[in-house]
Amino acid sequence: MATDQVGEEPTILHVDMDSFYASVEVLLDPTLRGKPVIVGGSGDRGVVASCNYEARSFGVHSAMPSVRAKRLCPHAVFVHGRFDTYADYSKRFHEIFRSFTPLVEGISLDEAFLDVTGGRRLFGDGAEIGRAIRARIRDELGLRCAVGVGRSKFIAKLASKAAKPKPGRPGQGPTPGVGVLVIEPDRELEFLHPLPVGALWGVGPQTQKKLDRFGIVTVADLAALPVDTLVAALGNAQGRHLHELAWARDDRPVVPESKPKSIGHEETYAKDLHDHDVLGREAVRMADAVAHRARKAGMEGRTVTVKVRFHDFHTITRSHTLPVPTATAAVVATVAKELLAGVDPGPGVRLFGVSLSNLVEATDEQLTLDAAVADHTGWDDAARAVDAVRARFGDAAVGPAALVEADGAGLRLKREGDTQWGPRGARGKTDR
DNA sequence: TCTGGGGTCCTAGGACCC
DNA sequence: TCTGGGGTCCTAGGACCC
Numbered sequence: 001m002a003t004d005q006v007g008e009e010p011t012i013l014h015v016d017m018d019s020f021y022a023s024v025e026v027l028l029d030p031t032l033r034g035k036p037v038i039v040g041g042s043g044d045r046g047v048v049a050s051c052n053y054e055a056r057s058f059g060v061h062s063a064m065p066s067v068r069a070k071r072l073c074p075h076a077v078f079v080h081g082r083f084d085t086y087a088d089y090s091k092r093f094h095e096i097f098r099s100f101t102p103l104v105e106g107i108s109l110d111e112a113f114l115d116v117t118g119g120r121r122l123f124g125d126g127a128e129i130g131r132a133i134r135a136r137i138r139d140e141l142g143l144r145c146a147v148g149v150g151r152s153k154f155i156a157k158l159a160s161k162a163a164k165p166k167p168g169r170p171g172q173g174p175t176p177g178v179g180v181l182v183i184e185p186d187r188e189l190e191f192l193h194p195l196p197v198g199a200l201w202g203v204g205p206q207t208q209k210k211l212d213r214f215g216i217v218t219v220a221d222l223a224a225l226p227v228d229t230l231v232a233a234l235g236n237a238q239g240r241h242l243h244e245l246a247w248a249r250d251d252r253p254v255v256p257e258s259k260p261k262s263i264g265h266e267e268t269y270a271k272d273l274h275d276h277d278v279l280g281r282e283a284v285r286m287a288d289a290v291a292h293r294a295r296k297a298g299m300e301g302r303t304v305t306v307k308v309r310f311h312d313f314h315t316i317t318r319s320h321t322l323p324v325p326t327a328t329a330a331v332v333a334t335v336a337k338e339l340l341a342g343v344d345p346g347p348g349v350r351l352f353g354v355s356l357s358n359l360v361e362a363t364d365e366q367l368t369l370d371a372a373v374a375d376h377t378g379w380d381d382a383a384r385a386v387d388a389v390r391a392r393f394g395d396a397a398v399g400p401a402a403l404v405e406a407d408g409a410g411l412r413l414k415r416e417g418d419t420q421w422g423p424r425g426a427r428g429k430t431d432r
Numbered sequence: 433t434c435t436g437g438g439g440t441c442c443t444a445g446g447a448c449c450c
Numbered sequence: 451t452c453t454g455g456g457g458t459c460c461t462a463g464g465a466c467c468c
Contacts, residue, residue, distance in 0.1 A: 040436075041436065045434090045435080045436080046436070047435070047436050047437095048436095049436075049437085049468095050468095062468080063435080063436080063468090064433080064435090065433060065434060065435055065436095066436095067433080067434085068433050068434085068435095071433090083438095107467085107468075108438090108439090108467080108468045109468085110468080111468070201466085201467080202441095202465085202466065202467085203466090204465060204466050204467080205465090205466095206464085206465060206466085207465075207466085235442075235443070236442090236443090237441080237442055237443085238441095238442075238465090260439085261439085261440070261441095262438095262439070262440085263438095263439090264437085264438075264439075265437085265438090266436085266437060266438085267436090267437085268435095268436060268437085303460085303461095305461095305462095313434085313435075315463085315464095316462080316463085317461085317462060317463070318461085318462085319460080319461060319462080320460095320461090321459085321460060321461085351436085351437095353437085355439095
């Protein structure tokens with residue numbers, strides 16, 4: 001029994017749904033079957049979030065501007081994403097995953113890693129589990145997926161990609177994939193080294209450009225480069241990481257259920273905004289959404305960040321860290337507006353966003369305070385909550401931040417002896 | 433071609449503390 | 451003091467992923 005676990009290679013699965021959002025849309029509206037379907041914004045500034053194989057056969061792919069997708073595939077059906085619905089489906093196939101192992105790590109709505117090392121005696125080897133999962137997802141949900149199996153997350157992910165169908169020519173169906181692909185430990189390098197470097201996790205367009213200068217095209221080329229050279233070119237963390245990956249070394253564990261580190265909301269506007277007041281109202285709306293989601297997640301955060309993207313795509317962020325975490329919309333909005341005061345929207349703002357980070361799990365006291373302030377149920381409740389925080393964490397926990405105070409138009413954040421707190425970004429740095 | 437919205441992680445400089 | 455060095459936190463930006 002013990003020998004079964006000791007010295008054994010882990011078995012990791014990566015499950016990747018086939019064109020997930022678009023497939024769910026076809027499922028919910030069977031008249032779409034057989035037609036090219038594109039999920040995403042259809043406006044001038046929209047992009048493709050997902051598309052089915054009928055659309056892909058015309059060269060459409062995720063992240064492509066919708067304007068271009070329309071040109072490539074004029075008869076495509078555009079649908080707006082219904083992310084709550086996708087999340088429901090995601091929950092359902094996660095339940096299927098969890099019937100094979102508790103070690104399930106979702107990396108997006110449509111992808112997950114499974115560590116099935118402990119379940120092999122019960123359910124069979126990786127390939128068998130992969131086939132069982134595919135069959136259940138097909139039979140119970142009517143969806144398709146590809147499964148990669150390997151000794152590590154990274155190999156499993158590359159394997160699932162290789163197991164997927166390939167888009168055919170326009171008007172023709174896709175070439176079916178193998179569905180489940182197992183990469184045995186002794187075949188890893190054989191599988192990995194011929195792939196283009198861009199296949200590696202963490203190699204995007206910018207990194208690719210840098211690697212081009214060394215004449216690196218394949219993973220084998222990358223593996224042949226000394227680590228020090230790579231570190232000099234890409235920095236310490238990325239250089240070492242990519243070198244390890246190029247030799248198929250990846251010991252990152254499958255981690256189920258991790259807490260979020262930030263919660264944000266942002267929007268690209270159909271027409272640029274130029275007006276400070278309009279932006280201020282947007283800040284309130286976004287702060288509201290962010291605070292609501294934070295409370296729902298049972299989290300609160302100390303750092304509020306605003307993000308502004310100008311018409312020319314130049315993007316800036318301004319942030320401020322509070323002494324005490326919050327999940328109160330009014331507080332987040334106040335900080336966001338203060339930060340915004342140091343930004344000139346004159347050139348035209350195409351995107352604006354608010355996010356909350358430095359997250360911690362909410363304490364009961366803080367939630368009571370938030371609720372009291374947010375609902376205006378009464379300052380007595382708020383004061384009691386503050387007292388509770390003081391009693392538990394000391395004066396320092398609430399002293400510097402003091403309270404949120406109603407003042408006519410809304411709420412203002414008060415800090416001790418502070419006449420001009422707020423964006424320190426206003427200390428001479430330009431926005432360009 | 434003209435670039436969404438949700439995130440994660442890394443880097444680098446400065447402040448501050450011991 | 452002609453000034454060390456490490457650690458941690460904050461801010462801003464950038465690359466990347468799905």
